[in-house]
Amino acid sequence: MSEPHRTDLAAPSERDLRRWRRHLAAERAEAAIYRRLAALRTGEEREILLALAEAEARHEEHWLALLGDRVGRPLRPDLRTRVLVALASRFGSVFALALAQRAESESPYAQDVHATPQMAADEQIHEEVVRALAARGRSRLSGTFRAAVFGANDGLVSNFALVLGIGATGVSTGTILVTGLAGLLAGALSMGAGEYVSVRSQRELLEASTPGPKAHRAIAHLDLERNELALVYRARGLSPEEAEREAALVLGGRGSLPLTAGTEVDEHEEIGTGRQAAVSSFAFFASGAVVPVLPYLVGLSGAVAVVVAAVLVGLALIATGTIVGLLSGGNLAKRALRQLAIGYGAAAATYALGLAFGSTAG
Template sequence: MTAPAAVPAPTPTAADRKRWARYLVEERAEGAVYLGLAGRRTGEEQEILLSLAEAERRHEQHWLDLLGGEPAKLPRAGFRSRMLGWMAKHFGSIFVLALAQSAEARSPYDTEAYATPAMRADEKVHHEVVRGLAARGRRRLSGSFRAAVFGANDGLVSNLALVLGIGATGVSGGFVLFSGIAGLLAGALSMGAGEFVSVRSQRELLAATEHNDDADAAAGDLDIDANELALVYRARGMEQDEALARAERIVRAAQAGVRRSATGPIGVRSGGEDHEIVGSAWTAAISSFLLFASGAIVPVLPWIFGLQGTTAIVVALILVGIALLSTGAMVGILSGGPPLRRGLRQLAIGFGAAAVTYLLGLLFGVGVA
C-alpha cells in the first residue's frame, strides 16, 4: 500500500497541532500493541500483526509530517491504549485482541479533515483484520470459556440463593455456614459427576461409531464388477462416484497382492480425533468441580469469617455482585459487546434468583415463628 499523500489544508491552529500530537501517540501505542502481540505468536498470525504494526507506523509518519517533525512535548497515550500495550506485552491473550477490535471500531478519522482517505480505509480494514484474529481465538476458547463461566456462575448464584434463603429464616450463623458448605460440596460433586458421565458417554458413543478395515481385508475375494465395498464408503459419507472408484482401486490392489495401509477415507474424521475434541472425562469432571466450588465459596465467605445476620447477607451480596459483574464484563469483552451492559445483565439474573429464595426464607421464617 502506498504511503498516505499529504493533505493540503489551511494554516493549522494550535488546537489542530494538539489533536495531531494526540493522534501521533495513539498510533504509536496501537503499533506497540500489535508488536507486543506479534512477539507472542508465530506463523501467519505473527505476519498479520506485524503488517498491522507497519500500517500504524505509516499513519504515525503522516502526523509527524504535518507536525514538521517530532514535537518537543507529546501528550501521554490514553489509559486504554497503555493498558492494551502492557497486556499485549505480558499476556498476548484473546482479551487484548477483543479490546483492540473495539478500539479499531471507533476510529476518529472519519470526521478528521487532515486524515487521508487511505487512512480512513486502513482503519476500517484493520477493524476487520483484528476481528478475524479475535474470532480465531474466540473459537479456540469458546468451549472452555463457556464451561468456566457456566460453572463459576452456577456456584455463585445457587449458593447465594441457598444461604440467603436459609439465612432469612432466622437460623443461627453456624447453621447458615454449614448449609453453604454442604451446598458447595453437593453442587460441585454433582457438576463433576455430571461432566464425567456426560463426557464418558460421549466417548463411548463415538467409539461405537468408529469404522474398521474388516471389509477392506476381504477385498481380494470380491468380484470387481459386482460388490458392496463401495457401500461401505458411501455409508461413511463419500459421494457415490468417489466410493465406487475407491472400491475398485482397493479390489484391484488386493487381487494383485498389494497390502493397503489402514487409513480412513479422505474427509472423514477418525474416532481418535473426535476423542481429542471431546477431551478426558476426568479432566472435565475435575474442572467442573473446581469451577463450581470457586464460585460457590464466595457467598459463604462472610459466615466463614464470623459475620452474622444482616451484615453477613450484605457482605455476601457485595462479594457475589462484584464476581457477577466481573464475569459478565469478561463475556462482553470477548464477544465484542459492551462490558458494563453484560455485567449488569449477569448481576440482574443472579440477584433475581437469590431474591426469590430470600423471600421464601422470610415467608418460612414467619411461618415457623
C-alpha cells in the same frame, strides 16, 4: 494513501492537533502490540501479526505527516491500549487479541475528516483479521474455560441465593453456615459429575461418527467389480457418480480414504476431556460458592453478614462478566452489569421466598 484536502490542513486548531496526537499514540501502541504478539508466535500467525503492525505503521506516518513539526511530546495511549500492551508483553494470549479486536471495531477514522477512507477500511478489515486469530485461541479455551466460567458463576449465584433464602426464614447463623457449606459441596459435586458425563457423551458421539482404521486394511481385499468402497463416499454425501470416481482413485492408488477429517479433530479439541471439564467445574463452582459463605465463616451474622456477602458476590460477578467480555471482544461494562443483574435478581427472588416462608412459619 491519499492526502486529506489541503483546506483541512490550512489552519488546524489546537483541538485537531490534540486529536492527531492521540491517533498517533494509538497507532504506535497498536503496532507495538502486534509486534510483541508476533514475537511469541511462529509461522503464518507471526506473518499476519507483522503485516498488521506494518499497516498501523502506515497509519502512523499519515498522522506524522499532518502534524509535521507540531508533533510535540509523545502522548501516552489510552488506558485500554496500555492494558493491551501489558497483556501482549506478559501473556500474548487470546485476551490481548480479544481486546485488540474490540479496539479495531471502535476505530474513529470513519467519522474523522482527517483520516482517509483507506485508513477507515483498513481498520474494519483489521477487526476481521484479529477476530479470526482470536477465534483460534477461543476454540482451544472453549471446553475447559466454559466449564470454569459457568461453574464459578453458578456457584456464586446459586449459593448466594441459597444463603439469602435460608437466612430470610429467620434461622440461626450456624444453620445458614451449614446450609451454605452443604450447598457448596452438593453443587460442586453435581457440576463436576454433570460436566464429566456431558463431555464424555459428546466425545463418544464424535468417536462413533469417525470411521474406524480397519477400513484401510480392507481396501486391498475389495471386489474391484462391485466396488463397495463407493458406498462410503455416498454415505458421506457424494453423488453416485462422484462416489464411484473417488473410490476408483483410492483403488488405483491415487487417492486415500477420508478416515479422520480435520474438523473432527478440531471438535474434539474444542470439547476438551471429561476429566478436565469435571475438575474445572468442581473447582470453580466451589470457588464461587464459597464467596457468599465467607462472612459467616469469619463470624459475621445478621444484616452485616448479608451486606458483606452481597458486596463480595457482586465484585465476583463483575469479574466473571468482565472476563467473558474480554474473551468475546464485547462491551466489558455491559457484560459485567448483565452478570450482576442476573445474580442479584436470582438472589432477591429467593430472599423474598425465604421471607414469605419465614412469616408463614412464624
